[in-house]
Amino acid sequence: MIVSTVFTVSGCRDINDKSHAHAHSGEHAPGATKTITVQDLNFLYFDGQKLDGNYKVVDLDNNEIELQEIFTKSKIVLRIKEEHCSSCVDFMLKQLNDFVDKSNLIVLYAYSSRRTVKLKWMDEKLDLPVFVTDRTFDDMFKGGDIYVPYMFVLGPEMMISCFHFPKEGNIDMMNQYLRSVNTRFVSGSL
Numbered sequence: 001m002i003v004s005t006v007f008t009v010s011g012c013r014d015i016n017d018k019s020h021a022h023a024h025s026g027e028h029a030p031g032a033t034k035t036i037t038v039q040d041l042n043f044l045y046f047d048g049q050k051l052d053g054n055y056k057v058v059d060l061d062n063n064e065i066e067l068q069e070i071f072t073k074s075k076i077v078l079r080i081k082e083e084h085c086s087s088c089v090d091f092m093l094k095q096l097n098d099f100v101d102k103s104n105l106i107v108l109y110a111y112s113s114r115r116t117v118k119l120k121w122m123d124e125k126l127d128l129p130v131f132v133t134d135r136t137f138d139d140m141f142k143g144g145d146i147y148v149p150y151m152f153v154l155g156p157e158m159m160i161s162c163f164h165f166p167k168e169g170n171i172d173m174m175n176q177y178l179r180s181v182n183t184r185f186v187s188g189s190l
Contacts, residue, residue: 046152046163051140053158057108057131060118067158070106070131074155074186076178079137081110084149088168092149095166095174097126104186106154108133151177153185161185 053068078096080089096105107130111117114132121130138146153162162181166174 046141046146047161049141049160051154051158051160055137055140057133057137058114059131060114060121062114065131067154068156071154071156071158073104074153075104075106076151076181076186077154078105078107078149078151079110079146080107080149082112082116084147085168088149091168092151092166092174093124093126093128095171095178096128097124099175099178101182101187102128104182105129106131108137110135110137153181 051067053066053071055067056064057067057070058064078092080092093107096102096107099105105128107128109117109130110133117130117132120126121128148165151162151164151166152160154160162177162185164177166177
């Protein structure tokens, strides 16, 4: 039951839908025993946290904007930082850039130089909305800093849901997560 709950919160699935539990872990079939990891506990810990809608981020043109102005509807967020593994970040950005419906995607990038982020976006021809944050963004999370890139859904109520740690190289899982949350929780087209 604990494994089912972990996957329900992290994968935004119905608690009775055990058919996808093994797909999320990538290594266990339904009903198999799985050791609960720190990553699994983070799903439980971060889902449901509320962020400060007045928190200000900066776009690539150096305009300050509050989170509540960006999230007038639910969107999928990729949170990355300059110290994250560069190949992990590149993988995730490529997958997001190739995603069909970019209107529901936002990248929050903690970087010491907005100019460096802007050059990366231009060099790699990334067609993704990006906002640069400082380190204080992570102070809003109970539990503090997260040392790997992560995704979640955030809406007008500023409540985190569908918290997810994408795994580098697992294109199918990343695409499944994006399709699932976009259809079911963001665009509401289910």
